[in-house]
Amino acid sequence: MSTFQIDFGESKSKIVGIDLGTTNSLVAVMELTGPRILSGIVPSVVSATESGEVIAGEAAREMLITHPERTVYSVKRLMGRGLADVGEELKLFPFRLAKGSESVLQLRLGEKIMTPPEVSAHVLLKLKNDAEAALGEPITQAVITVPAYFNDAQRQATKDAGRIAGLEVLRLVNEPTAAALAYGLDKRKEGIVAVYDLGGGTFDISILRLHDGIFEVLATNGDTHLGGDDIDHLLMNIALEEIRAEWSEDISGNPGAVQLLRRAVIKAKEELSFVPEAKIDLGFHGKRYQREMTLDVFDRIIQPIVDRTLGPCRACIQDAGVKVEEIDEVVLVGGSTRIPLVRSAVERLFRAKPHTELNPDEVVALGAAVQAGILAGDVKDQLLLDVTPLSLGIETMGGLVSKLIHRNSTIPASATETFTTAVDGQTNVLIHVVQGERELVKDCRSLARFDLKGVAPMQAGMARIEVRFLIDANGILNVTAKDLRTGKEQSMDVKPSYGLTDEQVEAMILESFEKAQQDLTERQVREARVEADAVMAAVDKARHEEAYSALSEAERAAIDRAMNELLVVYHSDDHTLIRAKIDGIDQATQSLAEAIINSVAEKALKGTKVDA
Amino acid sequence: MQYYEALGLEPKLALDLDDLRKRFYERSRETHPDLVGANAAGSGAEDRMAQLNDAFRTLRNFVTRAEYFLSERGIQLSKDVPPELLEEVFELNMALEEMRGGDDSARPQLDSARERFAAMQAEIDSDLAALFSRQDAQGNALDEIAASLNRRRYISNLLRDVDKELNVHISN
Numbered sequence: 001m002s003t004f005q006i007d008f009g010e011s012k013s014k015i016v017g018i019d020l021g022t023t024n025s026l027v028a029v030m031e032l033t034g035p036r037i038l039s040g041i042v043p044s045v046v047s048a049t050e051s052g053e054v055i056a057g058e059a060a061r062e063m064l065i066t067h068p069e070r071t072v073y074s075v076k077r078l079m080g081r082g083l084a085d086v087g088e089e090l091k092l093f094p095f096r097l098a099k100g101s102e103s104v105l106q107l108r109l110g111e112k113i114m115t116p117p118e119v120s121a122h123v124l125l126k127l128k129n130d131a132e133a134a135l136g137e138p139i140t141q142a143v144i145t146v147p148a149y150f151n152d153a154q155r156q157a158t159k160d161a162g163r164i165a166g167l168e169v170l171r172l173v174n175e176p177t178a179a180a181l182a183y184g185l186d187k188r189k190e191g192i193v194a195v196y197d198l199g200g201g202t203f204d205i206s207i208l209r210l211h212d213g214i215f216e217v218l219a220t221n222g223d224t225h226l227g228g229d230d231i232d233h234l235l236m237n238i239a240l241e242e243i244r245a246e247w248s249e250d251i252s253g254n255p256g257a258v259q260l261l262r263r264a265v266i267k268a269k270e271e272l273s274f275v276p277e278a279k280i281d282l283g284f285h286g287k288r289y290q291r292e293m294t295l296d297v298f299d300r301i302i303q304p305i306v307d308r309t310l311g312p313c314r315a316c317i318q319d320a321g322v323k324v325e326e327i328d329e330v331v332l333v334g335g336s337t338r339i340p341l342v343r344s345a346v347e348r349l350f351r352a353k354p355h356t357e358l359n360p361d362e363v364v365a366l367g368a369a370v371q372a373g374i375l376a377g378d379v380k381d382q383l384l385l386d387v388t389p390l391s392l393g394i395e396t397m398g399g400l401v402s403k404l405i406h407r408n409s410t411i412p413a414s415a416t417e418t419f420t421t422a423v424d425g426q427t428n429v430l431i432h433v434v435q436g437e438r439e440l441v442k443d444c445r446s447l448a449r450f451d452l453k454g455v456a457p458m459q460a461g462m463a464r465i466e467v468r469f470l471i472d473a474n475g476i477l478n479v480t481a482k483d484l485r486t487g488k489e490q491s492m493d494v495k496p497s498y499g500l501t502d503e504q505v506e507a508m509i510l511e512s513f514e515k516a517q518q519d520l521t522e523r524q525v526r527e528a529r530v531e532a533d534a535v536m537a538a539v540d541k542a543r544h545e546e547a548y549s550a551l552s553e554a555e556r557a558a559i560d561r562a563m564n565e566l567l568v569v570y571h572s573d574d575h576t577l578i579r580a581k582i583d584g585i586d587q588a589t590q591s592l593a594e595a596i597i598n599s600v601a602e603k604a605l606k607g608t609k610v611d612a
Numbered sequence: 613m614q615y616y617e618a619l620g621l622e623p624k625l626a627l628d629l630d631d632l633r634k635r636f637y638e639r640s641r642e643t644h645p646d647l648v649g650a651n652a653a654g655s656g657a658e659d660r661m662a663q664l665n666d667a668f669r670t671l672r673n674f675v676t677r678a679e680y681f682l683s684e685r686g687i688q689l690s691k692d693v694p695p696e697l698l699e700e701v702f703e704l705n706m707a708l709e710e711m712r713g714g715d716d717s718a719r720p721q722l723d724s725a726r727e728r729f730a731a732m733q734a735e736i737d738s739d740l741a742a743l744f745s746r747q748d749a750q751g752n753a754l755d756e757i758a759a760s761l762n763r764r765r766y767i768s769n770l771l772r773d774v775d776k777e778l779n780v781h782i783s784n
Contacts, residue, residue, distance in 0.1 A: 171646075214637050374646050383644055385665075409669055412662035470662055473645065 015141045015170060015376050016131050017368025019178075020044070020120060020158065022076040022201030022227060023335065026365035027127040029135065030373030035182060035366040039130040046122045047071035048109035056126040065263070068094060068255035070110035074229055077201050078105050078116040079161075080153035082498045088225070092233050094255050103498055117157045117500060118508055121164035128165060129520070138520065142167045143372040145364050146475075147202040148174035149222030149389045151435050152447050153498040155476050160500055164508045170375050172474040175199070176206035177217055177386050178367030179333040183358060184210050191328035192218075194316075196346050196354070197364075198309060199334035201227040205313045207320040207327065213381040219319035219408045220389050221312035228269075228336040231302050235265040235293075238301070239280055243289050257284050272298050273338040299341045306345050313349055319408050330354040333363055385410050388471050392447075395432035399441045404469055407437065414470045418484070425457040429465060433477065446497040452481055452490050465490050521573070528578035532566055535582050539563060539589060547595035555591065562588040613684050615667035625681055625744035625757075629672060636668040674740065678761055687758050694763045700725075704770060711777045719778070726774045729767050736764045 017035070019026045024041045046056045047063035048070050055063070063071045077089050083101045090097070098106035098113045106113050124144075131139050144167075146158050155172055162169035173181075176195035184193070189210045197204040204222040208215055239261055240252050251257040264282045271278035272295055282289040317324060330350045336342060337360050346354050358366075373379035387408045393401040394417070404415035419429050429452040436444030455463050464484035471477055481490035500508075539559065542548055548556075566581040613623040619635045621627070641647055643664055645657035671677045679689065693701060704725050710718040740760050747753035 211637065214640065216637075383640060383647055385640060385644075410665040412658050413665050413669075414659075414662040470658070472658060473661075 013137060013140060014135060015143060015372035016128075016139055017178075017365055017370070017372045018124065018127055018142050018144045019175070019365035019368060020076070020123065020144055020146075020161070021364075022074050022199055022229065024200070024361065025123050025127055026362060027131045028362075028365040028369035029131065030369045030376070030378055035369035035373070037362055037365060038134040041361065042123065042126050042130065043073070044076065044120075044123050045071060045073045046075070046109070046114075046119045048112040048114075050110070052112075054109075054112070054114075054122050056122040064259045065256055067110075068259050069096070070112075072107055072109060072119055074201055075107070075116050075119045077225065077229075078107075079120065080151065080155070080157035080498055081105065081116075092229075094258065104500055104504075115500065115508075117161040117505075118164055120158070120161035121508070124161055124165035124167060128167060132520065140166070140168055141170050141372075143171045143173055143368045143375065144169055145175045145178050145368050146172050147199075147222060147224055148176050148197075148204040148206055148220040148386075149202070149224050150174075150475070151224075151390055151445055152475070152477050153445075153496070154224065155474060156496070156499050159474070159476070160505045163505055166509065169474075171371060172476070173368055173371050173384070174204070174206065174217075174220065174386055174389075174475075175202075175364045176204045176220070176333060177208070177215065177384060178365075178371065179331060179358075179363045180206070180208050180210070180215055180367070181370045181382070181384060182363045182367035183331050183355070184215060189329070192320075192322055192326055194313075194327050194330045194350060195333055196309070196313070196330060196337065197222075197333035198336040198342060199227050200336070201225065201229045203227060203309050203312065205309070205316045207316055207322065214383050214385065216385045216410070217387045217408075218321065219316050220387055221316040221319070222389070223308065223312060226305065226308055227334070230305050231269060231336070231339075232262060232265055234301050234305070235269060235280065236261055239265060239282070239289065239291065242291065243282075246289060247287055249287075251284065260284060268293055269298075270338075273340065295340070302339070302341060306339075306341055309342075310345065310349060324349075324351055327352065331358070331363075332356055333360050335361055386473070386475070387411060388413060388475055390435045390445075391437055392469060392471060392477065393434055393436075393444065395434060395441045401434055401436075401439055401441055401444055405471055409471075411471050411475060412473050414468060416466060416468050419452070419463075419465045419467055420461050421455065421458070421463045422460055424460050426460065426463075427455045427457055428453050429455060429463075431467065433469070433479070447477065448479075448497055449495045450479055450481075451493040451495070453493060454491055455483075456485075521575070524575040525573055525578070528575040528582070529570065532570055532578055532582055535585055536563065536566065539585065542589070542592060542596060545596055545599070547592060547599055550595060551592060555588075558588040559585070559592070613681075614663070615670050615680060618664050618667035619671065621671075623681065623684075624748045625678060626741070626748050627671060627677070632668070632672055636664070639664055674737075674744070675761065675764065678740065678744070678757055682754065682758055682761070685754060687754060689758060689762050689765065692762075694759075694766055697763070697766065700728075701770065704774070708773060708777055722774055722778060726771065726778070729771050729774070733764060733767050733771065736760050736767070740764070 014029055017028045021044055023044060025044050026037060026041055028035050028037045042057040043061040045060040045064060046054065047060035047067060048054050060071060064073060072095065074093060078086060082103050083105065086105065089095065096108040098108050100106055104115050106115060107119060128139050142162060144158060144162055146155055158172060159169045176197045179195050179197065180193055191210060193208050193210055195206045202224050203226040204220065206220040207218045209218055244250050261282050264280050268278040268280045276295045278293055280291045280293060327350055330346060330352050332346065332354045343354060370379060371384060374382055388405065388411050389407060391403050391407045392405040393403040396402045404417060405413050419431065421429060431450040433447045433450065434441055434444040435447050438444050452465055455465065465481055466484050467479060467481045469477060469479055481492055483490045562585040565584055569577045569581050572578065616623045619632065619639060643657060643661050645661060648657050670680050707718040707721045711722060740757065743753045743757050743760065747757060
């Protein structure tokens with residue numbers, strides 16, 4: 001059977017903006033009137049059902065209570081991290097690791113084993129499907145937000161998640177910057193703005209200069225392991241302690257009970273943002289734990305967490321080279337900024353009343369959609385100039401770091417370094433790249449090892465290999481090398497210290513995305529055929545109506561032709577083609593439809609008279 | 613002097629920072645891959661933008677600007693201790709050692725050293741401003757600028773060490 005292609009000329013598919021959060025995720029799109037959230041909040045929870053299906057979102061969140069051992073949440077905390085990094089997380093979160101987790105964690109969801117990027121990919125897939133349903137067209141490209149303080153590996157892992165979900169990630173945007181974009185676009189602001197972003201699992205502070213549509217980040221700082229989750233853990237520990245005393249039972253070993261308690265403390269925490277007193281209320285196996293908590297007590301419990309955000313804020317102000325008085329406005333982002341103590345701490349530090357008019361849950365996704373609009377060329381005159389949060393360096397003699405690109409450099413940023421050999425006949429040069437602010441390699445985070453190979457053997461110090469380090473607009477490192485003697489590109493092996501290889505990501509795509517894409521296409525074709533059936537049945541029925549015989553010869557011929565055209569494409573795999581031919585029939589039968597409606601109306605009127 | 617070229621400037625040491633930022637913004641709009649639709653690989657927009665960013669970052673700070681200016685003229689800064697500071701540095705290091713060893717009696721000495729170095733740095737900064745103008749007008753101040761920069765770098769490193777030591781002990 002031949003296939004059909006229709007060229008839609010100018011029409012291009014939309015680029016969506018995605019906030020891939022620790023607790024919740026959202027997808028938005030840029031429209032003529034501004035950015036718009038598509039569908040609702042999707043909890044960043046993924047569960048593997050007993051039938052082998054993987055689900056994400058609200059349905060998976062329910063599984064957290066019923067099937068905690070098959071379900072994971074807050075996986076963003078594990079993105080781009082190795083076994084050695086996650087000791088603290090493992091104490092607090094019910095993550096179950098499988099063997100072989102050294103450089104990429106392997107999570108166990110029932111009998112399924114998935115890496116953090118794969119888990120995130122299922123959240124992205126859910127958002128992608130929701131967006132496709134809302135827009136009625138396939139989505140293949142996205143802008144995804146990440147915490148500003150994410151390092152290279154965490155960014156790469158997020159990009160991998162996108163690829164696994166079948167999305168081309170056109171850009172990673174820092175969350176506070178996205179918020180500023182949504183905020184500034186609306187108001188056409190000028191001046192210096194601080195964005196304080198305390199989410200479920202990460203904290204960022206960014207200071208920007210806004211000028212005539214340019215959003216220049218001056219400095220950023222943060223903590224990728226600080227957020228609402230930490231508050232939940234403090235409250236849960238108190239509750240678990242009290243339950244142990246009250247019930248003479250330790251429920252901390254029961255994952256279902258722990259998740260119920262988690263839900264109960266979150267409810268109380270959220271209430272305390274609006275009322276001065278709330279109750280942690282847990283019913284489990286016929287027993288009940290109830291605890292009143294006043295805002296005063298709550299404030300005292302969370303004070304250390306709020307305090308931990310202040311150091312990065314002060315460092316950020318200093319790095320931005322501005323005085324506190326010069327900061328015109330402070331914007332709050334992230335659900336945890338609803339907490340009154342957080343607001344008052346921010347107000348005291350910045351000596352300005354923070355802005356709260358934008359929904360802190362939505363503003364990041366809206367900003368991502370604006371950046372998507374910029375990349376698509378739909379939003380003109382707006383430009384984001386972001387920075388890299390961490391310094392990039394290479395290992396030198398004695399385990400010291402030589403910094404090549406300093407933190408808070410505007411990206412893309414580059415540095416060039418020439419390397420040579422240390423002994424006669426040496427054919428390899430090894431470069432160890434690290435990220436961080438400390439002077440010793442062991443105190444920084446290893447990023448990758450580059451092995452420049454096939455260097456022509458010659459006297460020590462004679463080789464000249466120029467290596468270019470480029471941090472791209474996503475904050476991800478790209479390295480290229482050139483042999484200055486030959487002018488040819490120098491080949492090299494890259495061993496990332498953490499994360500998936502290209503081949504691994506590729507294999508994961510084949511497992512999940514193609515199937516999903518196929519599912520979507522099949523669904524669309526199936527739906528188009530159902531509609532075609534209905535339309536053709538209606539036309540066949542109409543042929544028996546009086547109105548049909550009243551049509552002109554030409555009109556009847558046009559209907560026959562449109563019917564034939566639909567029949568020809570009916571079995572094609574292209575739903576757009578089927579829909580185009582359905583539209584053809586609609587046009588050809590327009591006057592017929594009108595005539596039938598009129599006659600029906602007439603009959604109905606006559607009927608009324610008879611009945612009356 | 614490609615950093616100057618990237619921003620459309622004559623290679624001068626004294627620059628108007630507001631004008632510099634304005635030029636940077638204007639050129640960003642013309643260069644940034646997000647705006648010039650350069651998702652097509654190999655267009656070179658990303659490289660050009662990286663160079664523009666590097667140029668702005670280097671030129672907006674008078675120290676990195678002067679260091680760049682000198683290195684483009686083939687002048688390397690010496691890494692030696694400026695001889696006139698030797699004695700002072702020796703004493704300071706003794707005091708720093710004592711502080712690190714937990715002996716807080718060195719604090720007043722560090723405080724006053726800090727004040728002295730901060731004053732020296734401020735003096736060098738105003739000297740540099742004058743030297744920049746002279747270089748731009750007469751082209752005969754490069755050696756003095758190099759000497760001042762060397763002294764300044766050394767002093768700012770000392771200040772950083774002293775601050776680190778003073779802060780660590782305050783927060784403890």
